[in-house]
Amino acid sequence: MALVAVLTSAGCIGEIGGGTPGVECETTASPGAPVPMRRLTAAQVERTVSDVLGVAKDLQVSDERLFTFRSNVSSSVDFVGARGYLDFAEAAVAATDRASCTENGDACKAWLFKDVGQRLFRRPLTDAERARYEALFGAGAMEGDPKEGARWVLEAMLQSPTFLYMDEVVEENGYLDDWSIASRLALTIWGSNPDAELLAKAEAGALSTPEQITQEAERMLDDPRSLGGLTDFVDQWLRLERLNDPDARPDLEALGPETLAALRKEPVQLVQMLMKQGADVDELLTTSTTAPLPELASIYADDVVGETAESIELDPDKRAGILSLPGVMAALSHADSTSPTLRGYAVLSNFLCNAPLPPPAGVSVTLPDIGEGKSTRERLEAHFSNPTCAACHKSMDGMGFAFEGIDWLGRSRDLEFGKPIDDTSSFQLDGKEVTVDGPVQLASVMANSEAVANCLARQWVSYAGGMPDKKEAACLVGQIAEEMQQPEGLRKMVLTFVGSDWYRRGPVQAP
Amino acid sequence: MSGYKTSRRSFLRAGLAGGALVATGSAITLFPWLQAAAAPAPKRLLLFFTPHGTVWDQWRPGGGESDFTFSPILEPLAGHRERLVIVDGIEIKTGTEYYIPHTYTMPVLWTGSPIDTATKEFCREDHMQCFGWNTGVSVDQFIASKLTGTPTPFSTIELGLGCGGLHPATRMIYTGPGKPRSPIDNPEAAFSTLFGAVNPDLQQAERDAKRRKSVLDSVLDDFGSRRAKLSQNEKLRLDAHADSIRELELSLTAACAAPPAPVDVNSETSIDRQSDLLATALGCGLTRIASFQVRIADNDNTLYPWVGLDAGGHHTLSHDSGPAAQGKLAQLYRWYSQRFAYLLDKLAATPDVDGRSVLDNTLVIWGSELGQAWNHDIENVPFVFAGAKDLLRGGRYLKGSAIAHNRMLVSACHAMGLTDVETYGTLDTGTGPLPGLFL
Numbered sequence: 001m002a003l004v005a006v007l008t009s010a011g012c013i014g015e016i017g018g019g020t021p022g023v024e025c026e027t028t029a030s031p032g033a034p035v036p037m038r039r040l041t042a043a044q045v046e047r048t049v050s051d052v053l054g055v056a057k058d059l060q061v062s063d064e065r066l067f068t069f070r071s072n073v074s075s076s077v078d079f080v081g082a083r084g085y086l087d088f089a090e091a092a093v094a095a096t097d098r099a100s101c102t103e104n105g106d107a108c109k110a111w112l113f114k115d116v117g118q119r120l121f122r123r124p125l126t127d128a129e130r131a132r133y134e135a136l137f138g139a140g141a142m143e144g145d146p147k148e149g150a151r152w153v154l155e156a157m158l159q160s161p162t163f164l165y166m167d168e169v170v171e172e173n174g175y176l177d178d179w180s181i182a183s184r185l186a187l188t189i190w191g192s193n194p195d196a197e198l199l200a201k202a203e204a205g206a207l208s209t210p211e212q213i214t215q216e217a218e219r220m221l222d223d224p225r226s227l228g229g230l231t232d233f234v235d236q237w238l239r240l241e242r243l244n245d246p247d248a249r250p251d252l253e254a255l256g257p258e259t260l261a262a263l264r265k266e267p268v269q270l271v272q273m274l275m276k277q278g279a280d281v282d283e284l285l286t287t288s289t290t291a292p293l294p295e296l297a298s299i300y301a302d303d304v305v306g307e308t309a310e311s312i313e314l315d316p317d318k319r320a321g322i323l324s325l326p327g328v329m330a331a332l333s334h335a336d337s338t339s340p341t342l343r344g345y346a347v348l349s350n351f352l353c354n355a356p357l358p359p360p361a362g363v364s365v366t367l368p369d370i371g372e373g374k375s376t377r378e379r380l381e382a383h384f385s386n387p388t389c390a391a392c393h394k395s396m397d398g399m400g401f402a403f404e405g406i407d408w409l410g411r412s413r414d415l416e417f418g419k420p421i422d423d424t425s426s427f428q429l430d431g432k433e434v435t436v437d438g439p440v441q442l443a444s445v446m447a448n449s450e451a452v453a454n455c456l457a458r459q460w461v462s463y464a465g466g467m468p469d470k471k472e473a474a475c476l477v478g479q480i481a482e483e484m485q486q487p488e489g490l491r492k493m494v495l496t497f498v499g500s501d502w503y504r505r506g507p508v509q510a511p
Numbered sequence: 512m513s514g515y516k517t518s519r520r521s522f523l524r525a526g527l528a529g530g531a532l533v534a535t536g537s538a539i540t541l542f543p544w545l546q547a548a549a550a551p552a553p554k555r556l557l558l559f560f561t562p563h564g565t566v567w568d569q570w571r572p573g574g575g576e577s578d579f580t581f582s583p584i585l586e587p588l589a590g591h592r593e594r595l596v597i598v599d600g601i602e603i604k605t606g607t608e609y610y611i612p613h614t615y616t617m618p619v620l621w622t623g624s625p626i627d628t629a630t631k632e633f634c635r636e637d638h639m640q641c642f643g644w645n646t647g648v649s650v651d652q653f654i655a656s657k658l659t660g661t662p663t664p665f666s667t668i669e670l671g672l673g674c675g676g677l678h679p680a681t682r683m684i685y686t687g688p689g690k691p692r693s694p695i696d697n698p699e700a701a702f703s704t705l706f707g708a709v710n711p712d713l714q715q716a717e718r719d720a721k722r723r724k725s726v727l728d729s730v731l732d733d734f735g736s737r738r739a740k741l742s743q744n745e746k747l748r749l750d751a752h753a754d755s756i757r758e759l760e761l762s763l764t765a766a767c768a769a770p771p772a773p774v775d776v777n778s779e780t781s782i783d784r785q786s787d788l789l790a791t792a793l794g795c796g797l798t799r800i801a802s803f804q805v806r807i808a809d810n811d812n813t814l815y816p817w818v819g820l821d822a823g824g825h826h827t828l829s830h831d832s833g834p835a836a837q838g839k840l841a842q843l844y845r846w847y848s849q850r851f852a853y854l855l856d857k858l859a860a861t862p863d864v865d866g867r868s869v870l871d872n873t874l875v876i877w878g879s880e881l882g883q884a885w886n887h888d889i890e891n892v893p894f895v896f897a898g899a900k901d902l903l904r905g906g907r908y909l910k911g912s913a914i915a916h917n918r919m920l921v922s923a924c925h926a927m928g929l930t931d932v933e934t935y936g937t938l939d940t941g942t943g944p945l946p947g948l949f950l
């Protein structure tokens with residue numbers, strides 16, 4: 001099978017040159033982030049319904065791919081979208097336990113209007129809404145029984161714009177009201193809806209100052225539901241969906257659903273674990289521990305050197321941080337071969353915010369045939385002799401070579417075609433030529449790079465802000481990057497942003 | 512209090528092809544086939560898209576206008592020779608100097624209007640360019656808005672195949688500036704959307720219809736109560752969503768006698784299964800205007816192992832001008848031709864109300880977002896026209912150069928009876944329909 005170098009083109013994370021390190025901060029108050037009205041992403045809708053109604057169903061409505069992350073800020077719901085919401089609502093409600101809806105409908109209505117309604121709408125129902133749903137409940141109950149009434153109401157709630165869109169209210173002072181803050185926090189940190197406690201704080205007006213907000217965000221980070229928001233962030237940032245793309249990796253299905261799911265979940269669980277431990281960004285890049293996922297035992301094999309209930313200790317000479325995780329490495333490979341190109345590109349694009357340009361039109365991307373039994377590295381180096389290719393590929397592939405000791409399933413390897421792996425690699429970092437020997441050295445070089453911390457801060461601001469980060473946020477990004485390198489740095493990444501002016505300001509109302 | 516009432520028109524009137532089901536009250540009733548051979552059949556339009564252009568030397572027919580010989584890529588269409596016009600020499604202009612023709616041409620293909628480069632919603636850092644949606648209306652939607660007579664249950668139907676997330680490079684149909692319309696991109700969803708109202712248990716069907724109407728009316732009320740505090744742009748987005756729900760309400764109470772549900776659907780067969788559904792939908796009058804989008808215009812790295820494309824994916828390979836890659840691509844494009852031929856076969860096998868076939872009364876246009884993929888060329892983009900027996904001067908190969916592609920869109924308008932349309936879209940560099948296409 002021909003080994004094919006791949007043309008990738010990443011989405012973009014905002015405007016070029018945003019968030020460069022060392023930006024002079026002229027003011028501590030950032031302008032508001034100009035986020036238009038957002039429609040929840042499919043993942044956020046699914047998670048909310050799972051949390052509130054206890055049913056897991058797939059929502060078949062497309063999200064906008066604005067940049068690295070999904071966020072719906074420009075499109076309207078078209079016919080297919082409306083149909084997708086209808087199908088989802090009907091399937092979810094059919095599977096919902098409506099046992100409280102007995103002949104005396106009071107308990108049922110309390111459940112619908114106080115509990116479910118408030119959590120789906122992320123605020124209390126208005127009197128008008130309540131009256132409308134009362135009428136709908138009555139009409140449904142007439143057709144059948146209170147369970148049928150509840151069905152009608154729930155189907156309407158799940159298709160309501162109040163549920164599907166962020167209904168953000170800006171107060172006189174230009175900041176979001178407490179209900180809107182509660183919604184934003186829940187979607188950012190949990191990828192889901194506010195819980196009763198968060199709603200109670202909104203009602204009490206206890207989400208009005210940066211201190212109150214960061215304090216609440218602390219609680220939310222410690223809650224297991226934080227896995228939701230982290231999944232949306234990490235999974236999209238590292239483009240792990242490729243693991244489930246049969247066109248990209250037709251071979252992975254053979255691993256079985258448990259192993260594949262574990263490959264995809266591990267990076268997210270690692271980030272959550274490190275946050276709990278109070279880790280900083282350096283540890284994210286260099287740690288030799290990982291989250292306990294027994295499904296990956298066969299992939300890690302001898303790389304596991306120790307185990308506790310909370311974590312797994314990996315061979316520190318072979319594994320370092322989030323980049324060398326099997327799922328990340330497998331996502332950046334082809335079926336049956338590694339891809340130093342994809343891996344190098346991902347580091348440049350996702351960790352340095354400096355994506356190389358795509359190849360010019362008409363360039364052959366089929367690697368020259370240099371005969372059988374040659375290593376992946378040798379085959380890629382063969383196209384360095386073509387200056388058109390070398391211009392970009394030397395930096396991309398050069399960086400990717402560092403991972404050659406990890407194969408296309410994320411397993412460690414010493415040999416390829418019986419010959420020892422050469423994973424020395426040279427590339428440009430912070431304007432200097434750097435040479436490293438393997439992924440562990442690469443990770444330690446990256447951990448000390450300002451550009452990496454800054455890029456990760458930009459990724460987080462893009463995700464949590466719902467829009468590509470803007471030049472105006474450069475000062476805030478720089479501040480977050482600095483905090484990320486201090487103790488508790490990963491938590492501070494979240495807390496600093498949600499406590500910032502940028503996050504608390506209402507969307508700018510374009511006329 | 513809902514400001515919206517579901518329209519309860521009877522689709523029985525006015526020249527609708529047979530077999531449609533419509534709501535009367537809230538029940539769903541099946542029409543018998545209209546035995547109205549005297550009725551003129553409706554004129555129809557079908558737009559067909561496949562990505563990344565072609566391999567020219569394998570696509571270009573030999574010979575002259577009427578005595579042409581089929582090329583390797585187009586040869587699967589030989590059985591439809593008399594119903595085809597193959598056009599060589601249509602040029603697409605995108606109105607922008609932006610670098611990535613895939614992304615900028617797909618939205619232009621059927622709209623004849625440029626993308627929005629003032630809005631910076633979608634960014635490509637690797638190209639250092641940001642852009643928005645298209646600024647125009649695609650020709651199918653324009654025509655649908657101008658049709659007179661009894662409205663069909665679906666104003667238009669968009670089917671597709673693996674059309675991905677919402678992005679300017681993944682949507683080709685536009686109801687208005689900034690308003691892309693998604694295709695239903697898998698056969699199971701298409702079947703349930705187009706034919707799902709058919710339930711042998713009539714009582715259950717009636718209960719479903721009643722519940723859905725009440726629920727959706729309540730949802731529409733919700734939209735009304737939110738309007739006051741929104742910006743203009745947000746209002747427009749919500750209005751469009753509410754319009755989609757009204758459209759959904761209509762579609763829920765009208766259907767055809769259901770064809771068999773698609774079976775054995777996999778990555779190789781789903782394209783034909785969509786064609787089956789499309790032919791049935793057109794034939795029974797669910798709509799007069801449809802489109803079929805195979806995959807997407809940018810970074811489509813689909814594998815087609817059954818034609819030997821088993822690594823790297825279509826887009827990656829299409830950048831390669833080497834003979835090995837181009838040979839593989841030609842195999843893929845030949846397979847597209849086979850699938851297009853299958854679609855024509857199905858349309859030809861579907862009887863129409865005038866006793867002829869649906870294909871006889873449908874203009875089918877096959878286009879792409881590029882002419883030649885490896886150098887992103889859009890100065891010559893291949894088109895094939897088919898069907899429309901009383902209109903298309905079939906059995907011919909037309910060769911020109913730099914023909915403005917907007918004229919192809921004008922031709923579509925003329926085919927559907929809008930003969931006063933002389934230009935289409937805001938990029939217009941051509942006037943009048945394509946020369947020599949029609950009788």
